[in-house]
Amino acid sequence: MKVLLHVCCGPCAIYPLEWLRSAGHEVTGVFYNPNIHPFKEFARRFETAVQWAKGVELSLMLDDAYGLEEFITLVKEDLKMPKRCAHCYRIRLRNVAQKAKTGGYDAFSTSLLVSPYQQHELIREIAEEVATETGVAFLYHDYREGWKRGVEQSRELELYRQPYCGCIFSEQDRYYKGAGRLLAHV
Numbered sequence: 001m002k003v004l005l006h007v008c009c010g011p012c013a014i015y016p017l018e019w020l021r022s023a024g025h026e027v028t029g030v031f032y033n034p035n036i037h038p039f040k041e042f043a044r045r046f047e048t049a050v051q052w053a054k055g056v057e058l059s060l061m062l063d064d065a066y067g068l069e070e071f072i073t074l075v076k077e078d079l080k081m082p083k084r085c086a087h088c089y090r091i092r093l094r095n096v097a098q099k100a101k102t103g104g105y106d107a108f109s110t111s112l113l114v115s116p117y118q119q120h121e122l123i124r125e126i127a128e129e130v131a132t133e134t135g136v137a138f139l140y141h142d143y144r145e146g147w148k149r150g151v152e153q154s155r156e157l158e159l160y161r162q163p164y165c166g167c168i169f170s171e172q173d174r175y176y177k178g179a180g181r182l183l184a185h186v
């Protein structure tokens, strides 16, 4: 099948691409991630995805528009997880499915399904909704079986590995431990 693979970042896409190719699929990638903030982080993940794709000879559709305003507008009524993440998954997967439809692909898939830190069942549910909406099949596979393998390969390739999920709220969750911490060091 001709498959359009959503690439959330280079390291996460390593195993999904390997699995899809080994299953005989013809794969094209697409980088569309308006959820990555701030801009320097977005640029770094974008450049890493491009670097990785060149190395594995993957044709990668690129969208380098920085989506901070688009994303904040989308999630402003639902800042907490899991509702925030549901919006985040949907906007990306809908975009990828629409590109798959326009480009005549048989199916779409996503590297988000490799991570044990993502909400796997929610991603699957939303991808199936989007498949119904667009009429393009969703190729599901539980890529988590290859998570460790992807981590090891990304380290061997010296690819940048991000320290938090992506949005500015996940950066806060990763680093901000509450008021008073900074004052304690003044």
Ligand code: SF4
Residues within 6 Å of the ligand: 035, 036, 081, 084, 085, 088, 089, 165, 166, 167, 168, 169, 170
């Ligand atoms: S935590 Fe991750 S999945 Fe959830 S909204 Fe932020 S970037 Fe998206």
